Amino acid sequence: MKIERWYSKVIKAHIDKYRQMLFLSGPRQVGKTTLAREFATDYLDWDNIDVRTAILKGADAVAGRIGLERLAEGKVVAFDEIHKYAKWKDFLKGFFDTYEDRVKLIATGSARMDIYGKGGDSLMGRYFPYRIHPLSVAELLGGDVGEETVRSPRPLAEEEWRALWTHGGFPEPFARREMAFTRRWRTLRYSQLLKRDVLNVCHVQELGQMEVLAKILAARSGDQIVMSSLASEVRVSENTVREWIAVFKALYYGFTVSPYAKNVENSLRKTPKWYLRDWASPGLDDGRRAETFVACHLLKAVEGWTDLGIGDFELFYLRDKKKREVDFLVVRDGEPWLLAEAKKSDEALSPNLAFFQKATGARHAFQVVCDAPYVDVDCFSRTDPVVVPARTFLSQLL
Numbered sequence: 001m002k003i004e005r006w007y008s009k010v011i012k013a014h015i016d017k018y019r020q021m022l023f024l025s026g027p028r029q030v031g032k033t034t035l036a037r038e039f040a041t042d043y044l045d046w047d048n049i050d051v052r053t054a055i056l057k058g059a060d061a062v063a064g065r066i067g068l069e070r071l072a073e074g075k076v077v078a079f080d081e082i083h084k085y086a087k088w089k090d091f092l093k094g095f096f097d098t099y100e101d102r103v104k105l106i107a108t109g110s111a112r113m114d115i116y117g118k119g120g121d122s123l124m125g126r127y128f129p130y131r132i133h134p135l136s137v138a139e140l141l142g143g144d145v146g147e148e149t150v151r152s153p154r155p156l157a158e159e160e161w162r163a164l165w166t167h168g169g170f171p172e173p174f175a176r177r178e179m180a181f182t183r184r185w186r187t188l189r190y191s192q193l194l195k196r197d198v199l200n201v202c203h204v205q206e207l208g209q210m211e212v213l214a215k216i217l218a219a220r221s222g223d224q225i226v227m228s229s230l231a232s233e234v235r236v237s238e239n240t241v242r243e244w245i246a247v248f249k250a251l252y253y254g255f256t257v258s259p260y261a262k263n264v265e266n267s268l269r270k271t272p273k274w275y276l277r278d279w280a281s282p283g284l285d286d287g288r289r290a291e292t293f294v295a296c297h298l299l300k301a302v303e304g305w306t307d308l309g310i311g312d313f314e315l316f317y318l319r320d321k322k323k324r325e326v327d328f329l330v331v332r333d334g335e336p337w338l339l340a341e342a343k344k345s346d347e348a349l350s351p352n353l354a355f356f357q358k359a360t361g362a363r364h365a366f367q368v369v370c371d372a373p374y375v376d377v378d379c380f381s382r383t384d385p386v387v388v389p390a391r392t393f394l395s396q397l398l
Contacts, residue, residue, distance in 0.1 A: 001175040003184040006139050006398070007035055007132060011106075012307070015039060015076060018128065021096055021105040026132030027252035027277050028197065029189055031171050032108040033080055035132065040078035040106060041068040048087060055085060059095040068102050075103040083109035089123055106137060110197065110251070130307050133300035134169025134277070137161070137394035149310055149332075155374045165293065165370075168280030183344050186278070190214075197251050201212075202243075209234050210244050217245075217254060219283040222291040225256065245274075251279050255299060260316035260329050260336070262368045264359050273317055275299075286344045290370045292326055294342035294390065298328055301397040318360070324352045329362065336360035339385075340393075345371040352384040368393050 024032045044051045054061045082088045167173045173182040227238040258270040279292040297365040302313040319325040330338040365385040374390035379388045
């Protein structure tokens with residue numbers, strides 16, 4: 001089953017329009033290599049020893065390997081997993097500055113591409129980042145990626161919705177739709193992340209305890225992170241827990257959402273919430289899965305809109321000392337824009353939406369219900385607190 005990614009349109013538009021390098025970052029197995037190879041006339045994988053040898057010799061050696069001394073049209077070179085090279089920033093800067101008039105460059109990384117190469121020359125102005133996410137409702141529906149923030153609603157086939165909910169948004173398990181394969185794929189991915197990727201980015205002596213922390217976090221998607229409590233459970237210091245969570249975020253195992261405090265009286269200010277990148281993880285009950293499902297879709301939209309230059313978007317949550325809470329707040333160009341409360345099936349409108357909409361001045365306030373049937377009405381036509389189907393709301397994002 002071939003899946004057309006909307007990122008393909010984004011990458012093509014970038015290659016046609018801009019001189020800057022493309023940096024594709026995102027979780028392991030999200031499809032970065034497939035996207036890079038789709039456009040590359042020359043594909044160079046850091047894990048290939050011959051490619052690595054050429055890169056270590058310098059830009060001229062790589063240029064010779066791919067034939068830049070010969071006249072050619074539409075040359076696109078992809079450096080896959082180049083961030084594993086300690087001096088990758090220096091290498092790409094030198095290569096780009098020397099050969100930008102002859103070739104377009106794509107660089108991919110399974111870890112955040114800003115956690116390596118500290119102290120190297122700045123790449124400022126030489127690249128645009130694109131953060132690759134798993135499949136989403138809107139992406140499965142296809143369509144062009146324009147300059148509009150939200151799309152018109154469209155229904156996703158029930159079979160597609162169920163596959164997305166059950167198998168997650170990573171392309172291979174979604175496409176195969178076999179539970180035995182999905183379980184084996186997830187187990188292997190988890191093992192590679194903890195036993196290989198972690199060691200590539202940091203030196204950890206207590207790998208067993210780090211794995212315990214990962215397992216704890218796997219069951220607590222949607223919870224606030226209390227460092228002291230986690231430190232006590234894993235029997236390490238709070239600073240160590242904080243460092244390990246930063247590594248998990250860098251490797252796209254999960255992400256955090258910070259509380260929003262501006263103009264909200266008695267709001268929490270420090271304690272973030274944790275979410276897995278894979279909402280279909282077996283350790284999540286339906287309520288946590290629904291919240292994580294919506295969180296991942298909102299993060300993809302927020303980062304996608306920002307990467308496309310539509311605006312500066314950020315994702316927060318709201319909670320005050322009276323324990324009133326709304327799961328998500330999207331801030332657009334510094335101003336609260338959209339509130340979202342995620343539910344599996346509860347359609348009784350939460351009063352917290354109206355309270356926090358008044359406090360923040362957000363234009364929209366949605367209670368997003370995952371089990372509700374699709375309704376062919378634009379969610380964004382409403383500015384009062386309203387219950388909306390996830391099938392409708394998520395189809396209007398990215």
